Amino acid sequence: MTDLTKSGILNALKKVDDSSFNKDLLILNSIKKFEVKDNQLIVDVSLTMPSSSNVDGLENKFKETLKKEFSQFKKIQVNIDAKVTTHQDQKINSILPGVKNTIAVASGKGGVGKSTVAVNLAVALAKDGASVGLIDADIYGPSIPLMLGLKEKPKVYQDQQSMKIIPLVNYGIKVISIGLLVDDNAPVIWRGPMASGAVKQFMTDVDWGELDYLIFDLPPGTGDIQLTLVQTIPLTGAVIVTTPQEVSLIDARKALKMFTRVNVPVLGVIENMSYFIAPDTGNKYDIFGTGGGSKIAVELDTPFLGGIPIDPRIRIGGDKGIPIVYDTPDSEHAKIVTEISRNFAEQVHIRNLKGDSASKMEILLDDEN
Ligand SMILES: Nc1ncnc2c1ncn2[C@@H]1O[C@H](COP(=O)(O)OP(=O)(O)OP(=O)(O)O)[C@@H](O)[C@H]1O
Numbered sequence: 001m002t003d004l005t006k007s008g009i010l011n012a013l014k015k016v017d018d019s020s021f022n023k024d025l026l027i028l029n030s031i032k033k034f035e036v037k038d039n040q041l042i043v044d045v046s047l048t049m050p051s052s053s054n055v056d057g058l059e060n061k062f063k064e065t066l067k068k069e070f071s072q073f074k075k076i077q078v079n080i081d082a083k084v085t086t087h088q089d090q091k092i093n094s095i096l097p098g099v100k101n102t103i104a105v106a107s108g109k110g111g112v113g114k115s116t117v118a119v120n121l122a123v124a125l126a127k128d129g130a131s132v133g134l135i136d137a138d139i140y141g142p143s144i145p146l147m148l149g150l151k152e153k154p155k156v157y158q159d160q161q162s163m164k165i166i167p168l169v170n171y172g173i174k175v176i177s178i179g180l181l182v183d184d185n186a187p188v189i190w191r192g193p194m195a196s197g198a199v200k201q202f203m204t205d206v207d208w209g210e211l212d213y214l215i216f217d218l219p220p221g222t223g224d225i226q227l228t229l230v231q232t233i234p235l236t237g238a239v240i241v242t243t244p245q246e247v248s249l250i251d252a253r254k255a256l257k258m259f260t261r262v263n264v265p266v267l268g269v270i271e272n273m274s275y276f277i278a279p280d281t282g283n284k285y286d287i288f289g290t291g292g293g294s295k296i297a298v299e300l301d302t303p304f305l306g307g308i309p310i311d312p313r314i315r316i317g318g319d320k321g322i323p324i325v326y327d328t329p330d331s332e333h334a335k336i337v338t339e340i341s342r343n344f345a346e347q348v349h350i351r352n353l354k355g356d357s358a359s360k361m362e363i364l365l366d367d368e369n
């Protein structure tokens with residue numbers, strides 16, 4: 001039986017098995033109220049990330065721990081709700097009024113799997129209950145329509161001030177891409193400023209509505225489009241995708257430095273094509289080397305969000321327009337991507353907190369306690 005002192009309560013709450021949420025701090029930060037009323041214990045938890053799929057499990061974990069720690073109470077009630085926190089820079093309001101967080105998915109080197117990661121991250125977040133938008137900012141090589149199986153042209157309507165484009169919706173996410181607006185086979189032969197203009201328009205002229213996360217799938221490198229993006233809106237942060245091999249890491253460092261130079265926080269590094277498990281033998285092969293992503297994360301003092309193995313199903317899913325987190329949700333790969341998406345959501349939340357501490361929990365005890 002735990003004493004009802006502040007430190008006793010905090011220590012008891014720390015024992016809640018929060019492995020799916022990783023950090024003590026977040027769970028503690030999420031507990032809004034610890035109340036004792038009429039011999040009943042009531043705990044209010046407000047999760048600060050999309051986690052609808054986890055709420056039931058978490059409620060049970062809380063109850064289990066609380067029953068053990070506070071056996072003096074006959075009844076224990078746990079109320080959980082989930083709400084994504086908002087990036088604190090208000091400038092975003094004028095351009096994307098309903099969007100809580102804007103995220104760039106970037107890499108230095110091309111072909112490392114940014115678009116694949118952006119799509120699967122977006123779908124995983126949406127599956128967890130978040131409202132998510134995805135902007136294909138790769139104007140010269142849009143691949144999102146193919147990866148999400150989108151073909152039709154977005155509809156346009158006239159609002160009071162201007163024309164608005166309605167994003168397409170698939171797998172629970174809203175999507176816009178230049179590939180949906182111009183003919184499939186017509187190459188986009190535009191000058192840099194026009195490409196940048198298109199990305200700007202995706203922010204200003206698309207009816208995004210209310211979103212927890214708006215994700216930008218960037219072209220490789222650190223060119224005009226990247227600069228336009230960081231100059232137009234205050235991004236919540238950037239995620240850097242790299243493969244483990246040195247040539248990719250060199251470029252990842254450059255991308256990371258570009259973002260930090262313009263004061264965009266880097267939320268973490270995702271390593272793609274980390275290893276390959278041969279389906280016939282189960283042997284593991286480090287095709288592009290090993291440990292590069294976590295090494296660079298340490299070197300550049302940014303979190304390592306996780307590593308995604310090579311799997312033909314990921315490529316096939318991309319080509320077929322069915323993301324793996326949707327197609328085979330129970331596969332190891334889908335689990336890894338989901339885990340990464342939760343690590344990511346956690347990092348967004350940590351940035352948005354800006355130093356708020358765990359001490360916000362309200363403790364209400366009745367007269368007898
Ligand atoms: N983990 C993976 N396993 C298997 N195939 C993958 C994996 N990640 C990406 N691919 C495949 O590799 C190719 C390149 O991926 P993708 O288009 O996502 O890279 P990118 O970084 O966005 O490229 P670009 O720089 O051209 O925008 C795609 O065919 C994709 O399906």
Ligand SMILES: [Mg+2]
Nearest residue numbers: 114115138143
């Ligand atoms: Mg791409």
